[in-house]
Amino acid sequence: MPRQFDVPSFYRSESVAVIKTARKLDDPRKKNVAPSVLDFGPLRIKLARHFGFCFGVENAIEIAYRVLEENPNKRVYLLSEVIHNPQVNADLVERGVRFLMQTDGTRLVDFKTLKPEDIVIVPAFGTTVELQKELSELGIDPYQYDATCPFVEKVWKRASELGKKGFSVILHGKRTHEETRATFSHSYQTAPTLIVFNMEDTEFAIDYIHGKKTREEFFERFGNSISVGFDPDSDLEKLGVVNQTTMLATETKAIAAAFRAAMIEKYGEDSIKSHYADTRDTLCYATYENQSATRSLTESGSDVALVVGGYNSSNTSHLVELCETKMPTFYIRDESEIIDRDTIRHFDLHQKQTRESTQWLPEKADGTPIEISITAGASCPDRAVDKVISRICSFFPNARPLDEALAPYRDGNN
Ligand code: SF4
Incomplete structure (x- = not known):
């Protein structure tokens, strides 16, 4: 609760x-x-x-205001907008918070100017493994003031479990959204990962599974939505679907059902558990x-x-x-x-x-x-x-x- x-x-x-x-x-x-x-x-x-x-937004806001109150003499940065609300972000800026990046990832501050004693708050959407590493190398603990929503972390955990079991991850999300960038990054540490934005993308990928699209066509469509080394021939044989938590839940369910049906069509109902992982439990309440x-x-x-x-x-x-x-x-x-x-x-x-x-x-x-x-x-x-x-x-x-x-x-x- x-x-x-x-x-x-x-x-x-x-x-x-x-x-x-x-x-x-x-x-x-x-x-x-x-x-x-x-x-x-x-x-x-x-x-x-x-x-x-x-829950995740209240948690992030509470962390941001508490950090400001407890650290009046420190530089406090937010990796990017704490949540997508202009009043909340403007108020935090007025109280002295500075943003390190724009929501699209463009840097507003040279990271080399950061000092180990600076505070960096990770927003509710979480961040990428690469940025966590970069902050650690600068002497800043990216987990000390981490407002990543536990429901987003749950998705990361599920993606990682899928990867360890040899499944690929289909991530339903908007490629440029912070949360999808973060989930994509956490997912591809263990699992080949493909981002689909909507049912059209899904149908295209399913056409590939059924041999109705060429590799060239696949890479032309998904070239910037796949993890490095993603091979559609082998990486679309075993898969599970997770989502950017704020997508339409009904659309995620429809996308998951479409991939499941495609796997049944290709491999048969009896083999479905070897080719499709049920991930319904990752939808955000x-x-x-x-x-x-x-x-x-x-x-x-x-x-x-x-x-x-x-x-x-x-x-x-x-x-x-x-x-x-x-x-x-x-x-x-x-x-x-x-x-x-x-x-x-x-x-x-x-x-x-x-x-x-x-x-x-x-x-x-x-x-x-x-x-x-x-x-x-x-x-x-x-x-x-x-x-x-x-x-x-x-x-x-x-x-x-x-x-x-x-x-x-x-x-x-x-
Ligand atoms: S995952 Fe759900 S609870 Fe968490 S921040 Fe996103 S919408 Fe809110």
Whole structure:
């Protein structure tokens, strides 16, 4: 059971805590993923059952703030963004933290200037074996302030076990994401490793397994997504699938099922255990919960959805994708993106840029309440969601006060 962390109070929200606590008490086994509803009268806000900081993010934030507090006279570096949230990272920078690298791996500081007494915090995504070694050679212990999420480490451990048993690793992830780079690095220490981004990549690799693609075609597609020496002829005979923990869990499951089916087709059901390793236990609980809750949120229907989170956050963007299938959806970093009742600035996942849209908040001629669904990524503080709700309420002068809308959760009637 994840423990409670001492996340700084300015990330917390009293009203969100009221709702989350009531839901937890009502359903401690988290079986009911239906959204929580805040009824403001002319406005109804539907909040996903699960959203916001996960275990790994709270752990990383707690480590970062504790390190700063305990080491006022030392230089404190973060290997890269502690999590993909601009407010959290900006606040840490204001308190004196410096970043060693950008999220794409570009160095911002010459590592030769680091001293053994400097502190380097490894973020929740973890880091590569090569960087761990480089820091060690500079006299810095990369494990002393290691905020790598245990669920990411679990994936590394599983990949390593697979390699030791002679299996290759198929890593479902985005090649350039820090976590995938780290997992790839840990995986290829023992296992030939191939990164697939989506089902198209998967189908291509499976075509190769069935002899429908040439080696040239394989290397052309996967040249920069395979470990050194990867031989598709021998390294796709025995495999297991792991993932970047924030990918769509359903997509990882589909990719794993497709490889399993390919192995059965090629080697027969009786030999499946020699050719395919079951790795279902590596899926991250938080990703699964947030995605299931968002699915339930979209199924309950609304006029519009807002997804709150950093624009470079992988898990948040998957929540956006889920919402987009059912309703108009706006991906916003924080409440300041809601310019006014008519205009909203948001990140367009498909164009990969922020843009402004008008008439984001619908007018309803029939007088029924406007319904807005809200969810947030695993790196988004509850306070940010709270502020988004307040901003929306400011456009409804006749809305009930927040305290009244929260009453069912305070009174235990939710
Ligand atoms: S999403 Fe999962 S794996 Fe990633 S930091 Fe959070 S708990 Fe850890």
